[in-house]
Amino acid sequence: MDHFNDIVFTKYYFYLTTRKCNYSKLMPEVLDVGKLEKYITTGHKEPLSFVPFHHDAPVERFMMLNSAMVPDCNTRISVHQVSDLPDEITPYCELHKHDFDEINLIISEDDHLVYRIQMEDEVFVVHSPASVFIPKGVRHSSEVISGKGSFICITLQGKYAATS
Numbered sequence: 001m002d003h004f005n006d007i008v009f010t011k012y013y014f015y016l017t018t019r020k021c022n023y024s025k026l027m028p029e030v031l032d033v034g035k036l037e038k039y040i041t042t043g044h045k046e047p048l049s050f051v052p053f054h055h056d057a058p059v060e061r062f063m064m065l066n067s068a069m070v071p072d073c074n075t076r077i078s079v080h081q082v083s084d085l086p087d088e089i090t091p092y093c094e095l096h097k098h099d100f101d102e103i104n105l106i107i108s109e110d111d112h113l114v115y116r117i118q119m120e121d122e123v124f125v126v127h128s129p130a131s132v133f134i135p136k137g138v139r140h141s142s143e144v145i146s147g148k149g150s151f152i153c154i155t156l157q158g159k160y161a162a163t164s
């Protein structure tokens with residue numbers, strides 16, 4: 001029973017701190033918080049080489065959201081943190097395409113994160129802050145060149161699939 005109360009309290013406290021609501025008014029709704037809890041998930045480290053057409057890279061990759069983590073979810077988001085690049089970076093992303101759109105966000109505190117973005121036969125050197133919209137069917141690759149920051153990959157489908 002104590003354990004149950006702890007869970008209820010934790011959920012309720014979270015509800016209060018996120019909603020800043022009145023305690024007594026909300027008390028009967030405490031258990032409703034649990035219905036939506038499944039939509040909050042914890043990111044986990046996953047090597048880039050797990051992804052078809054990608055190989056190990058000098059980035060720390062976190063899988064943040066996909067349909068395996070949240071079955072209702074129609075979007076997949078991974079975050080690649082770049083902090084300590086080696087002098088030479090071996091190419092790690094092969095040209096590939098999807099039948100869903102993809103968005104890349106290149107973000108850095110000091111605006112010095114630089115990525116090489118290829119779409120079909122066009123190659124771009126892209127500096128943070130920037131976004132890249134990759135329409136479905138466009139062959140592409142994204143690889144870090146220099147700097148520090150975050151590369152966020154969003155695909156508008158919860159489950160990843162790619163072809164060459």
Ligand SMILES: [Zn+2]
Pocket residue numbers: 096097098102140
């Ligand atoms: Zn892709």
